[in-house]
Amino acid sequence: MITWLVVFAALWLSALVFFSYRSKRQNQVANDYVFAGANLGPLLGMLTFAATLFSTFTIMGMPDYFRLHGVGSWIFLAIADAAMFFFILWFGHKLRSRGMEHQYDGMSSLLSRCYQSRFAGWLYFVFVFLFMIPYVAIQIRGVGIFFEAIFPDFLPGWGWSVAIVTLMLIYSEIGGLRAIIYSDSLQATVLLVGIWIVGVACIQNAGGLTELFTQVRETHPELLSTPGPQDRLSFFYLLGSLFAIMMIPVTQPQVVTRLIIMQSTQKMHTMVISLGIFAFLVILPTAFIGLYGALNYADAPSREFQAQVLLFEQIAPVGAIIVIGLLAAAISTSDSQIFALGTEFRSITNQGKSENLKIMRLFVLFFGICALVFAINSGDQLVPLALASFKGTALFGPAILLALFAKRSVGILPLIAVLIAEIIFVLYQFKIVPQNIGGIGTYVILFVSVGLVALGSYLLKGRAAE
Amino acid sequence: MKKNSLIWSVCCGMAVFLTALAYSPLVLSPDQFEPVLFGMPRTFWAGIVIYLVFLVVIWLGTQVHPEKED
Numbered sequence: 001m002i003t004w005l006v007v008f009a010a011l012w013l014s015a016l017v018f019f020s021y022r023s024k025r026q027n028q029v030a031n032d033y034v035f036a037g038a039n040l041g042p043l044l045g046m047l048t049f050a051a052t053l054f055s056t057f058t059i060m061g062m063p064d065y066f067r068l069h070g071v072g073s074w075i076f077l078a079i080a081d082a083a084m085f086f087f088i089l090w091f092g093h094k095l096r097s098r099g100m101e102h103q104y105d106g107m108s109s110l111l112s113r114c115y116q117s118r119f120a121g122w123l124y125f126v127f128v129f130l131f132m133i134p135y136v137a138i139q140i141r142g143v144g145i146f147f148e149a150i151f152p153d154f155l156p157g158w159g160w161s162v163a164i165v166t167l168m169l170i171y172s173e174i175g176g177l178r179a180i181i182y183s184d185s186l187q188a189t190v191l192l193v194g195i196w197i198v199g200v201a202c203i204q205n206a207g208g209l210t211e212l213f214t215q216v217r218e219t220h221p222e223l224l225s226t227p228g229p230q231d232r233l234s235f236f237y238l239l240g241s242l243f244a245i246m247m248i249p250v251t252q253p254q255v256v257t258r259l260i261i262m263q264s265t266q267k268m269h270t271m272v273i274s275l276g277i278f279a280f281l282v283i284l285p286t287a288f289i290g291l292y293g294a295l296n297y298a299d300a301p302s303r304e305f306q307a308q309v310l311l312f313e314q315i316a317p318v319g320a321i322i323v324i325g326l327l328a329a330a331i332s333t334s335d336s337q338i339f340a341l342g343t344e345f346r347s348i349t350n351q352g353k354s355e356n357l358k359i360m361r362l363f364v365l366f367f368g369i370c371a372l373v374f375a376i377n378s379g380d381q382l383v384p385l386a387l388a389s390f391k392g393t394a395l396f397g398p399a400i401l402l403a404l405f406a407k408r409s410v411g412i413l414p415l416i417a418v419l420i421a422e423i424i425f426v427l428y429q430f431k432i433v434p435q436n437i438g439g440i441g442t443y444v445i446l447f448v449s450v451g452l453v454a455l456g457s458y459l460l461k462g463r464a465a466e
Numbered sequence: 467m468k469k470n471s472l473i474w475s476v477c478c479g480m481a482v483f484l485t486a487l488a489y490s491p492l493v494l495s496p497d498q499f500e501p502v503l504f505g506m507p508r509t510f511w512a513g514i515v516i517y518l519v520f521l522v523v524i525w526l527g528t529q530v531h532p533e534k535e536d
Contacts, residue, residue, distance in 0.1 A: 071510040072494065079488040079513060082520035086481040089524060093533035213505030224507035226494045238489060269528035276521045287510070 001311075004320035012186070012324050016171050019182035023175030030357055033176035034105075034343055038261040042270040044185055048336075049258050049271065050278050051184035053081075053248070054191060055333035056142050056326055058282060063309065064302045066290020070223030072233035073290070078283045080245035085276045088249050092259055092268050094404045095250075099260045106347020107253050107400070114403035117412055118348075124400075125348045127422055128253060128393060129341060133367070135389035136334045137374035140164050143330040144375065147323075150307050158376045164327065165372040168335040173361055177257070180335050187328035192282060194325040197318050198310060199285025202292035205313070209288075216291050223294055236441030243447045244390040247397035252390075254340035334371065341367045388429055391443055395421045398447075398454035406462030417453035421446045470530040477527040484523065488516045 027033045040048070065073045098104075102113050107128075112121035144160035155163070171179050206212035213224070222229040226238075249255045262268040289309055297305040310326075311319040342364035349359070399414045427433040428442050435442055487493065493516070499507040506514075 071507055071513070074510055074513040075488055075494065078517050079485070079520075082517050082524075083481065083485045086477075086520065086524050086527065089527045089531060090478065090481075093531070097533075210505035213502075213507065217499065217505075217507070221499070222497075224499050225497050225509055227496065235489065235494065238494070242485070242489070265531075265533055269531060273521070273525050273528055276524050280517060280521070284514075 001316040001319050004317045005323055008317075008320045008324045012328060015186055016167070016179075016183055019179045019186075020171040020175040023178035023182065026178060027176055032178065033357055034346070034360070035257065035261050036176070036178040036181055039263055040181070040258065040261045040267075041263055042267045042274060044181060045258060045262050045267065045271040046274040046278060047185035047188040048181040049255065049275055050282070051188040051191070051329070051332045052254055052258065052336045053275075054188070054279070054282050054329075056139050056329045057333075058286065059191060059195060059310070059322075059326055059329055060142060060146065060302075060306050062283065062286035063289035063293060064305060066223075066287050067293040067297070067305060068290075069228035069230060069232045070220075070225070070294075071287065071291075072226035072228050072238070074283070074287060075226070075238055076233060076241050077245070078279065080242045081279045081283070082276065083242060084246045084248060085272050085279070087246050088259065088272050089269060091250070091401065091404065092272070093265045095256065095259055096262070096265055096268070098404050104260050106344045107256055108344045108348035109350070110347075111400065111403055112348070114406070114409075115412060115415065116409045117415075119412060120399075120403070120415055121348045123415055123419060124396060125344050127396060127418075128251075128344060129367075131389045131392035132252075132337050132341060133370050133374055134378065136337050136371040137378050139330045139334050140371060140375040141378055143326050146303060146306060146326065149303050150311060150323075161372055161375045164330055164334070165368050165375075168331045168338070169365060169368045172335045172339050172364060177261075177339060180332070180339055183328070184332045184336065187325070187332040188278070190321060190325040190328055192278070194318070194321050195282060195285045195289075198314060198322065199288045201314065201318075202285075202289050202309065206292050206295065212288065212291055212295075215295050220294050220298065223291065234441075236436070236444050240391065240441050240443040240447070241387060243397075243444070244387060244394040247394035248390060250397045250400050251393040252337075252340075253344050254336040257340060257343065338364055338367045338371060392422065392425055392429075395425060395446060395450055398451040402454040402458055402462060406458055408462060410457040410460075410462045414450070414454045414457050417450045421450045471532055473530040474527065474532055477523050477530070480523045481520070481527075484516050484520050488513060 031038065062073065062077060065076070098114070099110065102110050104110055108121035108125045111124050112118045140161045141157070143164065144157040147160045148155065148157035171183065203209055203212060206215060216223055220229070227233045249259060259268060262271060293305045293309055297308060310322045314322065342360045345363045346360040396418055399418050402410060402414055424433055425443070425446055428435070433442060437445055493509055493512045501508060503511040
C-alpha cells in the first residue's frame with residue numbers, strides 16, 4: 001500500500017500546490033482572497049459545502065455511530081440534514097439580501113449592524129471561537145491518532161497533527177478562500193468515491209444487503225431500532241441534534257459564507273438540491289459499513305474497527321485513497337473553519353472594507369495554532385464532540401434569524417437570552433447542569449427558550465418597519 | 467404567481483410534516499422492526515423514504531420559491 005500511498009499523496013499535494021498558485025494569481029483584491037470573488041457556481045458551491053459539512057466526522061465517525069447505536073443514526077444525521085437543506089431554501093434568500101444590504105464582510109459585523117450593538121458581534125465571535133476551535137481540533141486529532149495507529153513507525157499522533165495544520169495554513173494563507181474551495185471540491189469527490197467503494201465491499205462481504213440486515217437482526221437486534229443498545233438515540237437527543245444540525249447554515253460562519261458568495265439565489269437553490277443528493281449518497285454507505293462492523297468488530301475499539309474496515313480489508317489502492325481522503329477531509333473542514341474565524345475577526349474589528357489582510361492572515365495563523373494545541377491535548381470522541389460544537393453554536397440560531405427577519409432593531413434581550421443559554425450549555429457539557437429537566441432534554445429546553453425569546457421580540461418589536 | 471406561492475406554502479407544510487413524521491413513533495419505535503423491506507428494519511427504510519420525499523419537496527421548492535431571483 002505504501003507505493004500507492006506515495007503516488008496518491010504526490011498527486012494530492014501537487015493539486016494543492018496548483019490550487020494555491022492558481023488562486024493566488026486570480027486573487028486581485030482583498031475581496032477575492034476573503035470571499036473568492038463572491039461568484040460561486042452551483043457545482044463548486046455544492047462540493048465545497050459538502051466538504052465543509054462532511055468531514056472525518058462522516059468518514060470515521062458515522063460508520064462507528066451506526067456500529068454502536070444502530071439505524072437510528074440515519075434519523076440523527078440524514079433526516080436532520082434533509083430538514084437543514086429545506087431550511088436553507090426557506091431562509092437563504094433572506095440571508096443573501098440582508099448580506100447585500102449591509103455589504104456582508106462577516107456574520108459578526110452583520111449582527112452588530114442588525115442589532116445596532118457591537119455587543120451582538122462580539123458575543124457571536126467569542127462563542128463561535130469557543131465552540132469551533134474544539135471542533136477543528138478533534139478533526140485534526142482524530143486523523144492524527146488514526147494515522148499513528150496504522151503507521152506506528154512513521155510519526156506520532158501529534159506529529160501528524162502538526163503536519164496537517166502546517167499544510168492547511170500554508171495553502172490557506174497563499175490562496176485564500178478560493179484555494180480552500182478548490183481543495184474542498186477535490187476532497188468531496190474523493191470522499192464520495194472512497195466511501196462507496198468501502199460500502200459496496202462491506203455489503204459484498206456480508207453476502208448482500210438483505211443478508212447484512214438479517215445477520216444483524218440475529219446477532220444485534222437492538223441496533224435495528226431506536227434508541228439503540230446504549231440508549232443514546234432517545235427522542236430528545238435526536239430532537240436536540242435536529243435543532244443543532246438545522247442551525248448549521250445559520251450559525252457556522254464558514255457555511256454562511258458559502259451561501260452568501262453564491263452567484264445568485266437561483267444558483268444557491270440548484271446547489272441545495274444537488275447537496276441533498278450528495279448527502280444521501282455519502283451517508284447511505286456509512287450505514288452499511290457500520291452494520292458490517294457490528295457483525296465483525298462488535299467489541300473492537302473504534303480505532304481498530306475503522307482501521308480494519310476502511311484500510312486493511314481493502315485492496316491497496318483503495319486503502320491509499322481512503323488515507324488521502326481522510327487527510328484531505330480533516331484539512332478541508334479545518335481550513336474552512338479556521339479561515340472563517342479569521343474572516344470573522346476581520347469583520348468584528350471593522351477591517352472588512354480594508355485591502356490590508358495582514359492582521360487577518362496573522363489571526364488565521366493564531367487560530368490554527370490554537371486548534372493544534374487543543375488537538376494535541378483533547379479527547380478523541382469524534383461524534384459527541386462535533387455535536388457539542390454544533391449544539392453550542394446553534395443556540396445563536398434564533399437570534400441570527402431574528403436579525404435577518406426583523407424589520408427594525410429589537411434590542412439586546414435576545415442576545416442576553418443567548419448568553420445565559422450558552423453559559424448553561426457549557427455547564428451542561430461539564431455535567432454540572434442535569435441532562436434532563438422534568439423528563440425533557442436540557443438542550444431542547446435551552447434551544448426552545450432562546451427561540452421563544454427571539455419570536456417574542458420579533459412579534460413585539462421587529463414586525464413593523466421604522 | 468399566486469399558484470407558485472400556494473405550492474411553496476404546501477412545500478413548507480410538507481417539510482414540517484416529514485420532519486414530524488421522521489421523529490414520530492411511526493418511525494422511531496423501540497424493538498419494532500416490522501414491516502421489513504429488503505431485510506431493512508422499519509426505522510431505516512422509512513427514514514430513507516422520508517429523505518427521498520424530502521428531496522422531491524426541496525426540488526419542488528426550488529421551482530416555485532417566491533424569491534427565485536436576487
